[in-house]
Amino acid sequence: MTDTTESTKTTGAIGRTRVERYDPASIESRWQKKWDELGLHRTDLHEEGRPPYYLLTMYPYPSGDIHIGHWYIITPTDAIARFLRMHGENVFLPIGFDAFGLPAENAAIKNNINPRTWTMSNIDNMRRQLRTMGATFDWEAEVVTADPDYYRWNQWFFLQFFKAGLAYRQTSAVDWCPNDGTLAREQVEGADRHCWRCGAKVEKRDLAQWYLKVTNYADELIDFSGLEWPEAIKAQQTNWVGRSEGAELVFTTVVDDHQPGGDELRVFTTRPDTLFGATFMVLAPEHPLVATLTSPERRAEVDAYVARTQTETEIERLSTDREKTGVAIGADAVNPINGERIPIWIADYVLAGYGTGAIMAVPAHDERDFAFAGAFGLPVRQVVASPGSGGGGELEDAYLAHASDEVLVNSGPYDGMPADDGGRAIVAKLAEQGKAKPTVTYRLRDWLISRQRYWGTPIPVIYCERDGIVPVPEEDLPVRLPDTVDYRGSGENPLGRDEAFLNVTCPKCGGPARRETDTMDTFIDSSWYWFRYLSPEKSGGPIDRALVDRWTPVRQYTGGSEHAVMHLLYAREFTKMMRDIGIVDQDEPFIRLFNQGQILGLDGERMSKSRGNTVDPDDLVARYGADTIRLFLMFMGPWDQGGPWSPTGIGGVHRFLNRLWTIALDQHGLEGGDPDAGTLPAGESEADARTAVRNAAHRTLGGVTADYEAFHFNTMIAKLMELTNLLMRYRGTSVAGTSEWDEAVRLALLMLAPAAPHISEELWSRRLQAAGVPWASIHSQSWPDVDPTAVIEETREVPIQVNGKLRDKVTVPTRISEIELEQVVLARDKVRAALDGREPSKIIQAGGGRLVNIVVR
RNA sequence: GCCGGAGUGGCGGAACAGGCAGACGCGGCGGACUUAAACUCCGCUGCCCGCAAGGGCGUCAGGGUUCGAAUCCCUGCUCCGGCACCA
Numbered sequence: 001m002t003d004t005t006e007s008t009k010t011t012g013a014i015g016r017t018r019v020e021r022y023d024p025a026s027i028e029s030r031w032q033k034k035w036d037e038l039g040l041h042r043t044d045l046h047e048e049g050r051p052p053y054y055l056l057t058m059y060p061y062p063s064g065d066i067h068i069g070h071w072y073i074i075t076p077t078d079a080i081a082r083f084l085r086m087h088g089e090n091v092f093l094p095i096g097f098d099a100f101g102l103p104a105e106n107a108a109i110k111n112n113i114n115p116r117t118w119t120m121s122n123i124d125n126m127r128r129q130l131r132t133m134g135a136t137f138d139w140e141a142e143v144v145t146a147d148p149d150y151y152r153w154n155q156w157f158f159l160q161f162f163k164a165g166l167a168y169r170q171t172s173a174v175d176w177c178p179n180d181g182t183l184a185r186e187q188v189e190g191a192d193r194h195c196w197r198c199g200a201k202v203e204k205r206d207l208a209q210w211y212l213k214v215t216n217y218a219d220e221l222i223d224f225s226g227l228e229w230p231e232a233i234k235a236q237q238t239n240w241v242g243r244s245e246g247a248e249l250v251f252t253t254v255v256d257d258h259q260p261g262g263d264e265l266r267v268f269t270t271r272p273d274t275l276f277g278a279t280f281m282v283l284a285p286e287h288p289l290v291a292t293l294t295s296p297e298r299r300a301e302v303d304a305y306v307a308r309t310q311t312e313t314e315i316e317r318l319s320t321d322r323e324k325t326g327v328a329i330g331a332d333a334v335n336p337i338n339g340e341r342i343p344i345w346i347a348d349y350v351l352a353g354y355g356t357g358a359i360m361a362v363p364a365h366d367e368r369d370f371a372f373a374g375a376f377g378l379p380v381r382q383v384v385a386s387p388g389s390g391g392g393g394e395l396e397d398a399y400l401a402h403a404s405d406e407v408l409v410n411s412g413p414y415d416g417m418p419a420d421d422g423g424r425a426i427v428a429k430l431a432e433q434g435k436a437k438p439t440v441t442y443r444l445r446d447w448l449i450s451r452q453r454y455w456g457t458p459i460p461v462i463y464c465e466r467d468g469i470v471p472v473p474e475e476d477l478p479v480r481l482p483d484t485v486d487y488r489g490s491g492e493n494p495l496g497r498d499e500a501f502l503n504v505t506c507p508k509c510g511g512p513a514r515r516e517t518d519t520m521d522t523f524i525d526s527s528w529y530w531f532r533y534l535s536p537e538k539s540g541g542p543i544d545r546a547l548v549d550r551w552t553p554v555r556q557y558t559g560g561s562e563h564a565v566m567h568l569l570y571a572r573e574f575t576k577m578m579r580d581i582g583i584v585d586q587d588e589p590f591i592r593l594f595n596q597g598q599i600l601g602l603d604g605e606r607m608s609k610s611r612g613n614t615v616d617p618d619d620l621v622a623r624y625g626a627d628t629i630r631l632f633l634m635f636m637g638p639w640d641q642g643g644p645w646s647p648t649g650i651g652g653v654h655r656f657l658n659r660l661w662t663i664a665l666d667q668h669g670l671e672g673g674d675p676d677a678g679t680l681p682a683g684e685s686e687a688d689a690r691t692a693v694r695n696a697a698h699r700t701l702g703g704v705t706a707d708y709e710a711f712h713f714n715t716m717i718a719k720l721m722e723l724t725n726l727l728m729r730y731r732g733t734s735v736a737g738t739s740e741w742d743e744a745v746r747l748a749l750l751m752l753a754p755a756a757p758h759i760s761e762e763l764w765s766r767r768l769q770a771a772g773v774p775w776a777s778i779h780s781q782s783w784p785d786v787d788p789t790a791v792i793e794e795t796r797e798v799p800i801q802v803n804g805k806l807r808d809k810v811t812v813p814t815r816i817s818e819i820e821l822e823q824v825v826l827a828r829d830k831v832r833a834a835l836d837g838r839e840p841s842k843i844i845q846a847g848g849g850r851l852v853n854i855v856v857r
Numbered sequence: 858g859c860c861g862g863a864g865u866g867g868c869g870g871a872a873c874a875g876g877c878a879g880a881c882g883c884g885g886c887g888g889a890c891u892u893a894a895a896c897u898c899c900g901c902u903g904c905c906c907g908c909a910a911g912g913g914c915g916u917c918a919g920g921g922u923u924c925g926a927a928u929c930c931c932u933g934c935u936c937c938g939g940c941a942c943c944a
Binding site for chain 2: 349
């Protein structure tokens with residue numbers, strides 16, 4: 001802790017003063033309280049005077065503690081808010097808690113307390129910690145998603161989506177985590193297919209589940225026009241949607257002893273040009289025709305393979321370079337282009353959920369088909385080759401080139417055509433017979449939202465034996481999550497064990513019925529929470545349309561990139577669904593997105609409570625104060641970069657604030673350790689020095705303003721350090737206390753205010769008091785303007801190069817002419833030495849004489 | 858394999874549109890203050906040669922464009938993040 005009793009000795013011209021030391025502990029909580037009392041951060045959403053600016057940062061999950069990673073995202077966001085307010089924007093910066101979810105349930109099971117109790121007590125703690133940052137959240141807008149007043153609207157949305165055909169129930173093989181229950185496609189990660197949250201291996205289960213029809217928006221989701229989002233996120237989402245253009249081709253099954261034939265076997269391909277090279281077909285083991293097409297003598301083997309793919313896929317899929325497996329089913333198909341009979345196989349490398357679940361295998365031109373053909377001795381026929389090569393000879397690998405300078409071979413009438421034209425011709429020909437059509441396929445799946453967990457939003461549906469699926473009437477919302485359920489895990493839905501919850505009367509027929517016992521994916525909560533911030537208390541509907549129209553889309557969103565294809569994708573999808581049911585009039589939720597980097601723990605891993613590698617900022621705050629921590633985090637490096645946590649260097653930032661304190665409060669003091677203290681630099685007049693101070697202050701202002709706008713906080717702070725160091729040099733000289741000095745200190749405080757709000761407010765208020773001016777918060781001041789006349793330089797230093805190598809520098813008047821500058825440069829001793837008698841062949845003055853380069857042979 | 862991003866001192870990082878590489882900070886060295894230490898302050902600090910003046914070399918590697926390249930182009934390497942047989 002800083003010793004507050006010690007004083008800095010001063011022996012300046014003014015005489016002895018006692019200046020207390022910078023003690024953040026004594027000032028920060030005082031200002032936080034004052035700002036609270038004044039309602040400095042409360043946003044009047046109806047105010048007409050200033051333009052609205054919705055600034056949003058991703059709300060935290062209430063895991064129990066705010067760690068340094070939270071500071072890393074939140075405090076720069078707060079600096080942006082304060083900066084914008086000083087520019088006259090009416091900034092809305094709300095905060096809330098993503099309060100449903102698995103960790104609460106697990107912690108509750110472990111400690112035998114109710115998830116709600118656990119969550120709410122964490123939230124209380126985190127509210128307190130969040131306040132120590134000095135962040136300007138509007139706490140009146142707070143949203144807690146586990147409140148019935150919030151989740152009832154999840155249910156309401158679900159009912160509207162159901163009515164609009166955007167929510168549906170379907171039974172199919174789904175990804176299932178032993179801890180989390182069902183997962184959406186986006187929530188299964190890695191080649192080994194593990195759960196995004198708990199890491200457990202994901203299995204396949206056949207379940208009836210609820211889906212949201214987000215595939216409706218596939219094309220819209222890859223259109224980012226009008227959005228300022230990081231390239232990386234746009235690329236990830238585009239890949240995730242996975243739009244793929246090609247054609248659907250229709251093969252036909254051949255009559256066999258055991259089956260009548262004539263069934264259509266549709267395949268999707270991006271390479272119709274290779275149709276003549278199809279030497280076999282492969283169906284996904286789950287393909288519906290497998291059952292009828294399989295011949296009696298192959299039946300046993302096929303059944304065994306199908307069973308095996310269902311149970312063993314995860315183990316096999318562990319290997320990235322898996323061996324191809326599969327079995328022939330004892331039936332053939334006809335290639336529509338040439339009538340050729342080719343055998344039908346099943347294999348797990350063909351996925352049931354993509355395309356048509358069946359492929360034409362062209363081993364010569366597809367790596368996977370090539371490997372499969374190699375494993376089972378199936379023929380390989382090259383049909384694309386570079387012109388002149390003929391395509392003879394054995395391929396060692398699949399031949400993948402298919403640019404327009406490749407031609408078709410072994411393709412009957414299409415021989416010699418460029419591959420891409422040939423492909424189009426083949427599709428066109430088959431289309432005449434109804435056997436092909438150009439098709440677009442997507443990787444994106446509908447959003448599976450059912451979860452077999454307790455701690456979430458109950459899905460508002462009732463199952464009646466007579467009426468089937470009956471939505472809960474809107475007037476019966478919310479379907480409350482019972483507090484007393486035995487939520488402890490036993491692999492079954494906790495809500496299914498609560499008879500009082502489970503048994504209801506059918507709203508349609510009045511007969512006995514049962515409630516849905518699944519809850520919603522918690523990503524539903526975060527898919528519209530920012531709309532709710534605008535009217536958290538509203539009871540007649542989820543959102544206040546007038547405020548939504550006025551304040552959204554969000555102008556600037558800040559948060560991590562780890563939810564690139566989860567939250568950030570769901571939020572876009574949900575907004576489009578809200579638009580389609582007519583309750584908002586916007587296509588996109590977030591205009592600008594900024595992804596800050598991650599602060600990693602000492603182990604180099606992402607900080608998380610479950611890993612136990614979090615850094616608690618409380619100790620650091622106690623020692624250095626919130627302002628130092630805020631600045632240090634911003635100074636570490638570019639905000640979008642993050643990096644491993646190390647407190648080394650925090651002292652440098654703290655010293656900077658101390659120096660600022662000194663120049664603001666002890667301008668006439670003398671530095672004991674500096675032999676030049678109190679004297680102007682040799683050869684510099686007071687007038688020169690005053691001009692230099694003013695010039696530096698305004699130049700800094702220009703740079704700092706641009707840096708704030710670009711979120712370049714590290715260089716913004718570096719510039720303020722430079723200015724402070726300069727003022728430190730002039731402290732105790734005749735320049736200290738002049739109007740130029742005074743202006744520089746004032747500007748420095750204003751520039752620092754968004755980033756280090758407490759110390760700047762404290763120094764600001766002391767200056768006002770000293771000047772006898774009534775107090776007004778620095779945070780309600782206008783951002784200062786650069787005085788263009790102040791940044792005009794009388795002279796400038798010109799680097800001189802000879803053949804691109806720096807040889808000399810010369811200081812010249814700013815208004816020097818080109819000819820004069822050339823004369824000055826050529827007269828320099830070092831230049832003449834470097835030229836060594838040679839005649840310059842060219843003299844280049846770059847940037848209007850900012851640099852001179854002399855070219856000699 | 859595909860997609861995205863990045864390679865600059867001992868370290869974190871600067872360098873806006875091709876024009877002084879290394880701002881700012883950490884660390885290190887030297888000094889002032891102190892009885893002493895801590896704190897604070899001042900100076901030096903890319904590498905090599907040299908007592909110095911000065912010179913040479915330097916932005917992952919190799920080529921290229923240019924009067925001039927950390928920056929643009931080509932080839933390759935390494936690292937980080939994402940995807941996972943997507944036909």
